[in-house]
Amino acid sequence: MTKTMKAAQIRKYKQHHLELNQVAIPAVGDNDVLVKVAAASINPIDLKTRDGKLTMLLNYKMPLILGSDFSGTVTQVGQDVKAFSVGDQIYGRVQKNRIGTFAEYIAVDQGDVALKPSNLNFEQAASVPLTGLTSYQALVDIMHVKPGDKLLIQAGSGGIGTIAIQIAKSLGAFVATTTSRKNIEMVRKLGADQVIDYHQENFEDVLFNYHFVFDTLGGKALENAFNIIKPGGKVVSLSGIPNGRFAAEYGLPLWKRLAFSLATLNISKLERETEAQYVFLFMKPNGAELNLITKMIEDGTVKPMIDRVVPFSEIQSALDYSETGRAHGKIIVTMD
Known part of the structure; x- marks a missing residue:
């Protein structure tokens, strides 16, 4: 039986209301880690993607799970993964053709993630990658x-x-x-x-x-x-x-x-x-650079700023609030 997870999807561009559905947990490639997502952040690119404003650069198949960055725990590793192990707490920004962090699980290339800063909780860490x-x-x-x-x-x-x-x-x-x-x-x-x-x-x-x-x-x-x-x-x-x-x-x-x-x-x-x-600038995921940012966070050079944290069941309100442009720092969604 296929294992499923809850995820926030759209079925077409310009669909402003996310659908919370049960979908298959993503397959894990040889260079991937499967992550149980603890938290994800809302970013302007999520709104632009939803509204079809990036189709000249990226055109996604529907239905589409939105979300670009996350923090969480590794639950499975591909056969070629050497840098991470099951149980590692990591964070990252997924490749643009593999978005989908508004979900319980995400499969991501090992080169796009880094160990979570030791002095941040999952919510704080999710605010950083993008x-x-x-x-x-x-x-x-x-x-x-x-x-x-x-x-x-x-x-x-x-x-x-x-x-x-x-x-x-x-x-x-x-x-x-x-x-x-x-x-x-x-x-x-x-x-x-x-x-x-x-x-x-x-x-x-x-x-x-x-x-x-x-x-x-x-x-x-x-x-x-x-x-x-x-x-x-x-x-x-x-x-x-x-x-x-x-x-x-x-x-x-x-x-x-x-x-x-x-x-x-x-x-x-x-x-x-x-x-x-x-x-x-169209940012590229980069685990090596994320490691450098981790050091800045751990030595106190950079401190993430969070506006609010909302549970996954209220992700629509988080997206709506992001659209107002009034957030002071990041809006974080936790998997509940």
Whole structure:
């Protein structure tokens, strides 16, 4: 008899209400570990995936279990797995073609996970993988932030912002961020050097000559980032549109490269005018980098910020709350 688990699914794109169903526990490949999920976090990519906003990059078969990162305990290992054993407490971000952490179990490649930080519980650990890796890859892999660099991190009180500020400060950067008045003290405690209340002033009116902008908002905020960037600087965005350069690196077909190039003509114009570079970031799971983040957490350099923890039976309310954009830190779902 096939063993089953409970999971939160959609049957079609733009289906806003998740269905809680019994489905088969995923098969375990030779390089996989099977994890009993303790907690998972809600991320903007979950909403974008649900709403079909990523179909030019990823087109999933339905029904689809959502969820991208998790913490939990290894219950089975594939025959080629050497790094982990049954009983290990781990956390990670699954590959984009293997999402499904809003479930009791997930099978994940051993290269995409790491041992859970010893000083975090499962809920805290689940808040880290996607936001931590995204921030690390933006700040270290792409920007190569060094002491004295000036960096703007948009939306400092959000899930990405709260982690990115801490990592940027550990790298020695001068960090500016935007937030609402009620969150000013919080982002200052995280290390922000200059805080802009976006209800009162525009960042492009008060900042100038910045080496980097980490954009999490897209739209007009992304375009305005070029008003403060210095020649040779980089604007790295999670929320903008992929450009032709990204499409080529991602191995997309020619017609998609052309489509993205046309969609980002204005961004390309801003790049030329400011002599800066626009980089669209599509984070990649990476267990080795997650191990480095683990060390930052265990030595106190980085502390995860959690807005709320909800049981799996109330996952719909967690998704709805995430959609408001009011979360201060991460929203965590525990398997109940």
